[in-house]
Amino acid sequence: MYDPIAIESRWQAWWEENGTNEPDLDAAERPFFNLMMYPYPSAEGLHVGNLYAFTGADIYGRFRRLRGDDVFEPIGYDAFGIHSENHALKVDTHPMELIPSNIRNFERMLRAAGLMTDWSRTVDTTDPRYYKWTQWIFIQLFKAGLAEKKEAAVNWCPQCQTVLANEQVIAGLCERCDAAVEQRMLSQWFFRITDYAQRLLDNLDWIDWSETTKTAQRNWIGRSEGARLHFPLSGAAAGEGAGQPDRIEVFTTRPDTLFGATFMVLAPEHPLVERLTTDERRAEVEAYVRAAAAVDLVERQKTDERDKTGVFTGGYARNPATGEDIPVWVADYVLMDYGTGAIMAVPGHDQRDFDFARQFGLSIVQVVCSRAALPEGADLADVGGAGPEAAFVEHTADEILVNSGRFSGMEADAGGRAITEWLAERGLAAAEVNYRLHDWCISRQRYWGPPIPIIYCDDCGAQAVPEEDLPVVLPYVEDFRPTATGVSPLARDGAFHAAACPACGAEARRETDVSDTFLDSGWYFLRYPSTEFDDRPFDPERTQAWLPVSSYIGGEEHSVLHLLYSRFLTMVLHDLGHVEFEEPYDRFRKHGLLIRDGAKISKSRGNVILPDRYIARFGADTFRMYLMFLGPFQRGGDFRDSGLAGPERFLKKVWDSVTAAAESGRTGFEDVGVERALHTTIRQISEDLEALSYNTAIAAAMDYLNTLRAGGRTATVDEVRPLVIMIAPVAPHIAEELWARLGGASSIFDHAEWPAWDESKLVVDEVELPVQVNGRLRATIRVARGAPEEVVREAALAEANVIRRLDGVAIRKVIHVPDRMLNLVVS
RNA sequence: GCCGGGGUGGCGGAAUUGGCAGACGCAUCGGACUUAAAAUCCGAAGGGGUCCAUCCCCGUGUGGGUUCGAGCCCCACCCCCGGCACCA
Numbered sequence: 078m079y080d081p082i083a084i085e086s087r088w089q090a091w092w093e094e095n096g097t098n099e100p101d102l103d104a105a106e107r108p109f110f111n112l113m114m115y116p117y118p119s120a121e122g123l124h125v126g127n128l129y130a131f132t133g134a135d136i137y138g139r140f141r142r143l144r145g146d147d148v149f150e151p152i153g154y155d156a157f158g159i160h161s162e163n164h165a166l167k168v169d170t171h172p173m174e175l176i177p178s179n180i181r182n183f184e185r186m187l188r189a190a191g192l193m194t195d196w197s198r199t200v201d202t203t204d205p206r207y208y209k210w211t212q213w214i215f216i217q218l219f220k221a222g223l224a225e226k227k228e229a230a231v232n233w234c235p236q237c238q239t240v241l242a243n244e245q246v247i248a249g250l251c252e253r254c255d256a257a258v259e260q261r262m263l264s265q266w267f268f269r270i271t272d273y274a275q276r277l278l279d280n281l282d283w284i285d286w287s288e289t290t291k292t293a294q295r296n297w298i299g300r301s302e303g304a305r306l307h308f309p310l311s312g313a314a315a316g317e318g319a320g321q322p323d324r325i326e327v328f329t330t331r332p333d334t335l336f337g338a339t340f341m342v343l344a345p346e347h348p349l350v351e352r353l354t355t356d357e358r359r360a361e362v363e364a365y366v367r368a369a370a371a372v373d374l375v376e377r378q379k380t381d382e383r384d385k386t387g388v389f390t391g392g393y394a395r396n397p398a399t400g401e402d403i404p405v406w407v408a409d410y411v412l413m414d415y416g417t418g419a420i421m422a423v424p425g426h427d428q429r430d431f432d433f434a435r436q437f438g439l440s441i442v443q444v445v446c447s448r449a450a451l452p453e454g455a456d457l458a459d460v461g462g463a464g465p466e467a468a469f470v471e472h473t474a475d476e477i478l479v480n481s482g483r484f485s486g487m488e489a490d491a492g493g494r495a496i497t498e499w500l501a502e503r504g505l506a507a508a509e510v511n512y513r514l515h516d517w518c519i520s521r522q523r524y525w526g527p528p529i530p531i532i533y534c535d536d537c538g539a540q541a542v543p544e545e546d547l548p549v550v551l552p553y554v555e556d557f558r559p560t561a562t563g564v565s566p567l568a569r570d571g572a573f574h575a576a577a578c579p580a581c582g583a584e585a586r587r588e589t590d591v592s593d594t595f596l597d598s599g600w601y602f603l604r605y606p607s608t609e610f611d612d613r614p615f616d617p618e619r620t621q622a623w624l625p626v627s628s629y630i631g632g633e634e635h636s637v638l639h640l641l642y643s644r645f646l647t648m649v650l651h652d653l654g655h656v657e658f659e660e661p662y663d664r665f666r667k668h669g670l671l672i673r674d675g676a677k678i679s680k681s682r683g684n685v686i687l688p689d690r691y692i693a694r695f696g697a698d699t700f701r702m703y704l705m706f707l708g709p710f711q712r713g714g715d716f717r718d719s720g721l722a723g724p725e726r727f728l729k730k731v732w733d734s735v736t737a738a739a740e741s742g743r744t745g746f747e748d749v750g751v752e753r754a755l756h757t758t759i760r761q762i763s764e765d766l767e768a769l770s771y772n773t774a775i776a777a778a779m780d781y782l783n784t785l786r787a788g789g790r791t792a793t794v795d796e797v798r799p800l801v802i803m804i805a806p807v808a809p810h811i812a813e814e815l816w817a818r819l820g821g822a823s824s825i826f827d828h829a830e831w832p833a834w835d836e837s838k839l840v841v842d843e844v845e846l847p848v849q850v851n852g853r854l855r856a857t858i859r860v861a862r863g864a865p866e867e868v869v870r871e872a873a874l875a876e877a878n879v880i881r882r883l884d885g886v887a888i889r890k891v892i893h894v895p896d897r898m899l900n901l902v903v904s
Numbered sequence: 905g906c907c908g909g910g911g912u913g914g915c916g917g918a919a920u921u922g923g924c925a926g927a928c929g930c931a932u933c934g935g936a937c938u939u940a941a942a943a944u945c946c947g948a949a950g951g952g953g954u955c956c957a958u959c960c961c962c963g964u965g966u967g968g969g970u971u972c973g974a975g976c977c978c979c980a981c982c983c984c985c986g987g988c989a990c991c992a
Contacts, residue, residue: 289908289986296907296988303992329992342992385990408990415991422992428905429990513991633986670986675915677985706929707916712909715916723916723929773918776928783928789945847924852973854924878959892972898923902972 079732081696085810089188097824098150099195102606102619105147110623111138111193112602112662114631114639115153115200117160118179120168123186125678125686125704125716126632126671132701133668133710133769134630135192139806140766141628142193143831149623150193151605153200154180157208158594159237159253162525166558172525173553176203186689191697191809193826198608202597207604208527209548210614211597214646215519216530216541217653223269224519226539230346230413231518233261238559239522240265260370263563266529266590267516270645274298274512276659277644286665287711293636299513303330304497306421307505308341308394310353311402325349325394325405328416328511331423333493335398335500336481337444338421339434341405342387344413345369353405355391362388362407369409385410385433396421397505398482398496408433416511445476445489517642519592524557524566526591534578534585543579551591565589598639599646602626602661620656629662630769633670640665666769669713671704678716686716698808699725705771705807714772727779728811731804734785735797735815743793751796752838754784759834762803771807778804794819799832801825848873849900850882866893873899 092098102108113134116127135150142148156176165172180201187194200207218224232241236256240263251258270277278298281291307324325341343350345366354362365388387408396403410429411420424434424441434441476489484492500506520529528549530542542549552573557566567573567589578585606619631640643661651659673684691700702724708714746752758781765774781800785792798819805812805825816825841862846869848856856876860869870891873879883903890902 292908293987299988299991301991327992331992410990410992412991417992420992427992429992432990511991513988636987669909672985709917717916717930719930720916722931727929772916773928776918779928845924849923849973852923852971857924890972892923894923898973900923900972 079729084814088810088813098193099197100147100149107146108623109141109146109148110627111148111150112626112629115155118154118183125688128688129671129704130668136806142826151198152194156203157526200604205548211527212530212547219541228264230260231263232258265518265520270517274514287667290636290667297637301330301511304332305507305509311393311395325419326417327419327421332497333489334423334426334444337423337425337442339440340403340422342408342411342420344411344418346413347418353390353392358391444480446479448475520590522565529588529590529592531588532576532585537580540579595642599642625658626662629665633667673716698811702807706775710769710771734792738792738794738797739818744795756834756838759832802829844896847898869899
């Protein structure tokens with residue numbers, strides 16, 4: 078009798094005792110670093126989504142191991158961060174007590190899942206032995222000028238009472254608590270990831286990643302090419318003191334439309350608003366700016382539901398192309414944190430500017446026109462109507478410039494370049510590339526994170542904590558609640574706050590913000606092979622041998638956050654001479670999402686899947702197999718309790734057939750059909766596992782077992798042994814047990830060799846060939862493999878059904894695909 | 905609005921990339937075993953048509969096209985899922 082529960086605990090203990098899953102990192106000949114995204118150890122325990130991802134990664138690792146690689150498969154815990162801290166606040170327990178128990182719970186569940194985890198090398202981001210090096214990385218960036226403190230409008234979550242990265246704001250709401258996010262001006266530490274935007278983009282062309290993930294990163298980086306144009310201030314504002322800016326700079330992707338710029342718009346936070354505003358407009362402008370600051374991002378971005386708002390400053394700037402003075406407005410549809418925070422408005426060719434112009438009665442000029450739409454012999458310097466009533470002109474393909482002085486008649490792209498060059502000669506323009514990507518805000522005004530290792534001295538400014546003083550240990554603070562003032566909880570700890578300046582020794586203050594969780598996860602993979610070293614974050618030789626990561630499997634939800642940041646940090650570490658590679662992951666594949674009974678899995682729906690229960694009832698092998706069988710791994714699938722029966726029965730039958738074969742002692746291959754099926758199956762499963770096509774690999778194994786058992790047949794040892802090896806990646810415990818019963822030395826993962834298929838065994842002497850008449854199936858004939866057309870044709874013409882179809886008509890054409898099909902085309 | 909991914913039996917999903925649509929599994933039905941049930945084993949099954957058929961028609965979201973042949977390629981459209989979103 079197959080008793081999965083007994084077998085599984087026995088083998089898990091055996092692996093532990095024998096160090097089966099702990100490769101010798103210094104002796105490995107074919108190192109294969111099999112990485113999965115480490116989990117956040119929530120109090121709820123291991124989520125089925127975690128296990129789905131881990132199982133998929135584990136199967137690949139076990140497969141590589143059976144093929145002879147030295148596979149290193151570590152796991153860790155991403156235990157710092159707002160998520161953990163919020164939960165601690167909710168249950169009113171200190172995170173320093175909560176997290177260790179969560180981790181123990183996770184480890185217990187992970188062990189039960191039968192992963193090939195090397196438990197001797199786990200990582201816990203909240204361990205000072207780990208975050209010492211997180212702080213070290215911060216210091217490396219600081220010293221390289223890549224970490225800087227700047228006053229910036231930041232996303233502030235009033236609920237979590239902290240700054241959020243742009244990535245943590247979902248449609249204006251806090252990713253964690255769904256509160257409306259506000260804007261605040263705070264002094265924050267930033268990593269200059271935008272300096273790396275182009276490289277991060279360029280490398281996407283060659284790294285071996287899921288295409289969808291690469292696309293998501295490209296969109297996130299959001300490169301756009303255009304020009305920076307200068308609009309000189311005119312009127313009173315122009316005359317102000319020396320050293321003051323005398324122009325508004327804008328970024329545009331459409332310099333070709335410059336002649337159509339009939340007004341300008343500044344973001345409410347733009348520094349020039351103050352100067353441009355005339356006295357008679359001042360009260361109105363200030364009211365508008367104040368109101369805009371109060372409006373949270375959700376409201377501000379509800380673009381469909383509200384009309385555009387704005388006020389005229391009373392000031393003017395000169396359109397450098399037309400020489401005309403155009404009014405400067407303030408409106409919240411222009412965002413301070415993209416481009417220059419100011420735009421030239423071209424209402425004739427931009428929907429937003431058009432909407433705005435219509436609303437406030439501003440003039441609209443058409444400056445590009447599709448060739449097709451031009452009337453014959455039109456005067457290109459005087460096309461179409463101008464003024465508020467002129468309709469918005471949609472962007473089309475074959476555009477030329479009109480109403481654009483000497484540039485009229487030029488093709489739009491070339492015209493744009495020409496206009497930029499023309500202005501550049503006068504110092505009024507430069508080609509520019511802009512990125513949507515923002516610098517990475519590292520600071521968090523929270524408790525549960527690694528303290529940022531900086532000391533502020535009145536004389537020496539911001540100083541890095543000397544490396545020999547690391548880690549800056551996060552003190553136990555009884556009251557760790559965040560404050561509404563934006564001051565970090567650590568500031569309450571006087572002993573922590575006070576420090577001596579590392580440069581001059583004077584009394585100084587410690588930075589009390591902690592760093593973003595994404596910094597913890599930005600380098601954790603580098604730590605795994607070097608967990609025993611306390612004097613270096615990652616050992617050069619180990620790193621050289623094991624990195625970049627050979628295979629990384631994880632969720633799409635980290636496409637732009639974790640995956641982009643870890644690429645950035647790796648590039649920086651490469652540039653600073655710490656690692657030899659600049660991309661951290663050789664191969665990344667995203668997995669799909671699990672749903673249940675056709676619906677999303679969520680706590681509120683009450684349809685959460687508890688892996689624990691299923692494993693206790695069916696065993697990990699059955700559960701793993703079902704998870705991988707329910708749909709294509711990279712696309713996800715639908716979990717239905719009823720589906721577990723398939724893999725459950727299959728494993729029972731495998732058990733019965735293999736133990737029966739072992740008892741019978743019969744060997745060899747008596748049946749060529751079965752032998753051919755074996756080789757077909759080996760090929761199928763080998764290719765499918767490599768492609769992470771686990772559902773079809775399992776189907777192939779089932780199919781083969783059906784063949785072995787057809788008509789109550791008893792299989793031979795040689796027929797079942799390869800099957801045991803091939804199901805081992807998916808169902809490792811039963812495979813170990815059956816391998817032992819077939820006389821194999823333990824463990825199967827150390828002693829079995831992945832079976833090879835023999836092409837010559839795949840060929841059949843006779844094939845079934847569909848015969849079509851006019852593309853419709855009319856008969857199936859059996860012919861010798863590779864039979865020439867004449868033979869096939871003759872056999873086909875002997876079929877009664879074919880003869881009937883050919884009666885009275887002439888064969889016009891014969892299409893013969895050898896061994897595949899024959900099609901007779903008749904008139 | 906933009907960028908991805910998808911739409912195939914009662915259900916989850918296959919389909920060698922243009923060559924027998926529905927592999928494998930779930931559920932279902934029939935049979936065997938059993939006093940009976942469960943478990944197990946054997947078998948059936950996309951829908952429809954004349955009694956059965958090994959015969960015929962229809963069939964991969966919709967409409968058109970290319971082709972000897974389309975689930976797969978092209979054009980237009982509908983719906984679902986995910987991401988981004990006043991990004992100049």
